[in-house]
Amino acid sequence: xxxxxxxxxxxxxxxxxxxxxxxxxxxxxxxxxxxxxxxxxxxxxxxxxxxxxxxxxxxxxxxxxxxxxxxxxxxxxxxxxxxxxxxxxxxxxxxxxxxxxxxxxxxxxxxxxxxxxxxxxxxxxxxxxxxxxxxxxxxxxxxxxxxxxxxxxxxxxxxxxxxxxxxxxxxxxxxxxxxxxxxxxxxxxxxxxxxxxxxxxxxxxxxxxxxxxxxxxxxxxxxxxxxxxxxxxxxxxxxxxxxxxxxxxxxxxxxxxxxxxxxxxxxxxxxxxxxxxxxxxxxxxxxxxxxxxxxxxxxxxxxxxxxxxxxxxxxxxxxxxxxxxxxxxxxxxxxxxxxxxxxxxxxxxxxxxxxxxxxxxxxxxxxxxxxxxxxxxxxxxxxxxxxxxxxxxxxxxxxxxxxxxxxxxxxxxxxxxxxxxxxxxxxxxxxxxxx
Amino acid sequence: xxxxxxxxxxxxxxxxxxxxxxxxxxxxxxxxxxxxxxxxxxxxxxxxxxxxxxxxxxxxxxxxxxxxxxxxxxxxxxxxxxxxxxxxxxxxxxxxxxxxxxxxxxxxx
Ligand code: SF4
Numbered sequence: 001x002x003x004x005x006x007x008x009x010x011x012x013x014x015x016x017x018x019x020x021x022x023x024x025x026x027x028x029x030x031x032x033x034x035x036x037x038x039x040x041x042x043x044x045x046x047x048x049x050x051x052x053x054x055x056x057x058x059x060x061x062x063x064x065x066x067x068x069x070x071x072x073x074x075x076x077x078x079x080x081x082x083x084x085x086x087x088x089x090x091x092x093x094x095x096x097x098x099x100x101x102x103x104x105x106x107x108x109x110x111x112x113x114x115x116x117x118x119x120x121x122x123x124x125x126x127x128x129x130x131x132x133x134x135x136x137x138x139x140x141x142x143x144x145x146x147x148x149x150x151x152x153x154x155x156x157x158x159x160x161x162x163x164x165x166x167x168x169x170x171x172x173x174x175x176x177x178x179x180x181x182x183x184x185x186x187x188x189x190x191x192x193x194x195x196x197x198x199x200x201x202x203x204x205x206x207x208x209x210x211x212x213x214x215x216x217x218x219x220x221x222x223x224x225x226x227x228x229x230x231x232x233x234x235x236x237x238x239x240x241x242x243x244x245x246x247x248x249x250x251x252x253x254x255x256x257x258x259x260x261x262x263x264x265x266x267x268x269x270x271x272x273x274x275x276x277x278x279x280x281x282x283x284x285x286x287x288x289x290x291x292x293x294x295x296x297x298x299x300x301x302x303x304x305x306x307x308x309x310x311x312x313x314x315x316x317x318x319x320x321x322x323x324x325x326x327x328x329x330x331x332x333x334x335x336x337x338x339x340x341x342x343x344x345x346x347x348x349x350x351x352x353x354x355x356x357x358x359x360x361x362x363x364x365x366x367x368x369x370x371x372x373x374x375x376x377x378x379x380x381x382x383x384x385x386x387x388x389x390x391x392x393x394x395x396x397x398x399x400x401x402x403x404x405x406x407x408x409x410x411x412x413x414x415x416x417x418x419x420x421x422x423x424x425x426x427x428x429x430x431x432x433x434x435x
Numbered sequence: 436x437x438x439x440x441x442x443x444x445x446x447x448x449x450x451x452x453x454x455x456x457x458x459x460x461x462x463x464x465x466x467x468x469x470x471x472x473x474x475x476x477x478x479x480x481x482x483x484x485x486x487x488x489x490x491x492x493x494x495x496x497x498x499x500x501x502x503x504x505x506x507x508x509x510x511x512x513x514x515x516x517x518x519x520x521x522x523x524x525x526x527x528x529x530x531x532x533x534x535x536x537x538x539x540x541x542x543x544x
Contacts, residue, residue: 123512135483189486260515262515323512324508324509326515329512329513345523351506354474357541373438
């Protein structure tokens, strides 16, 4: 038995916080210890080897038959080469070099490429395209912010160390975060985060836009002729507006409560304008609480490569962008695609029924390290290495900071990173199309 | 926890309801309830949710919620994952489908 090895400052490839201070213990090629990581991080690292897809497999009738990687790649390539309108979807839980291969493949096939942000923070991106992106670095939040508001977000549940690393931690100008920094939560219900906040404001579901617009009016000094908005009394709204204006440095973190509810991008657009208004008086910035560890990276690589952050259609040979048209849920609901290549996502677990029905009679190629719901019905399953544990790569944190994730242990035998499998599929697609 | 695990199924096949709704409909913690929307119907387990307003329910994101939400995105790419109107009925005598059954059923219809 070899001596346990300790690795410091490992980046956690789970959520958009990308905590880069994890201490791992490796013994006999296995991760046996995770210090500093939250429960989600511990599960990700310590259970890396459980529930894996062990071999490439092809669905024959109702049975999966294990095949060699070459056979699986050949089948995948033939499916894609024959498709008229293939969709490539996912990308948020893999690293940037895998994304690069995906765009190359989409362009070659004349297909559509969409990432999971279309069902999480896509509306945030539409909002920023309308009104700009008043983003700050997370370190700046820790160092300077004296008022932090989480709106429609529950970080203690979804980003467990966000509060402890950036809000309740001391920074250069905030020596005592408990007394010098206020943490408020605005949500439609009480949450684990709202219970530990300095102040929690509950609004009626679906009224985010009204509440934001009311705050904008109050910040600008207008009077409002109602006694409450979204279930919040005018006095409380006035207090919030005043506190926002008199903060030295405010930060608005927002979650799916804004992007998935009525109003969607209009909610985000209005919030950006509120932050712009506040900047007439003091310093404010805002940031989406990005969920999957590299979903922010998927938007970046897509923008660098195609010009657009998601929902990109190559059917005319050049990239076109239109959420609502080239977004995965819409394409599937309209039964428009005739093949799906799913990379590091799980549409069967996350799409509404009418979209899932669009997958009923089309071939699905599924690349993922683990068994998931999509793997249950995929035509071709190809296991891949876990980025940030079994292969390296570049990823982007929720504030856009690029980080390098390391290879910690070897992947299971003959399992390759997404980028290599995608490269093999691309090469084979070219061969098949030439034939 | 893997998505094919029992833990995952148990975590996502629930609907949190507030105390008032539960007492009016005579639903106990852990009872089966049927949720109906214009888009579908699904049976899950009721749980007493903390901090919910009367009339509000909460289902974790996952395949059970997906059965009853619309795929219309209002030209945004984003379906209505939140703020969906639903009816809640007591569903004693029925059962919660396994995820495999649920997916098969979704694909069949
Ligand atoms: S907060 Fe997110 S990135 Fe940090 S350790 Fe937990 S799961 Fe990993």
